Amino acid sequence: MDEVxxxxxxxxxxxxxxxxLLDQGDRGxxxxxxxxxxxxxxQRLxxxxxxxxDLYLHGPYSTQLADDYMWLARKGDEYISRVAEECAECQxxxxxxxxLGEIDLRTLEVAATLAELAAVKGNLEEAKGLTRRIKPWVDDEDIVAALQVLKDLGLG
Structure with missing residues (x-):
């Protein structure tokens, strides 16, 4: 229950x-x-x-996490806020x-992908090359922004 x-x-x-969370469109x-x-x-921190x-198209993804937040979403906002308030150490x-909430989602996705690939490969330079190969839409500006996020988080 701690994870939830x-x-x-x-x-x-x-x-x-x-x-x-339940929305089936782009917003969701x-x-x-x-x-x-x-x-x-x-978790990385x-x-x-x-x-x-596991690494997926949009970066690191956890099926169990998806199950947990969708379960919470079906319980509703009131339940989520009540459970959140029980987590005193979460402050x-x-x-x-x-x-994290202020970072552009594209940058966050690239940063998470870089972090995961660097953890697997043990090399940030190799992770940059792999990120560009698996995400052909990633340009130099995306990499620079993502590296700044990793630096800010103490992961790069």
Missing amino acids: KNVAYVIYRLGIRAQD FETRVLVQKAVYFL GLMRGYVF KLDGLLEY
């Missing part, structure tokens, strides 16, 4: 509504990507645990969640 409390807190602090997709990347980075991420995440 943490995810509820992430959703709550990012200002995400249950309906946004973007909201779910944001939650995935926020939790991914919180050792502030959360419990989810296994340590506030500054980081504020930062």
Whole structure:
């Protein structure tokens, strides 16, 4: 249940509504990507645990995390806020969640992909090349912005 409390807190602090997670259009997709990347980075920083991420088209993705936030979304906003309030130790995440919530989603996706590939390959330069190969839309500007995010997070 700790993981679910943490995810509820992430959703709550990012200002995400249950309906946004459940939405089947672009809005829902973007909201779910944001939650995935926020939790991914919180885990990389050792502030959360419990989810296994695999590399997918839009970066690191956890099926279990998706199940948890969709379960929470079906429970509704009131339930999410009540569970989030039970997570007293989660307040340590506030500054980081504020930062992550302000980052352009494209940059967040590229940063998470770079971080995951660098962790697997052990080399950031190789991760940059691989990112460009698997995401042909990524340009130098995207890489620079993503590297700044990793630097800000202490991961690059």
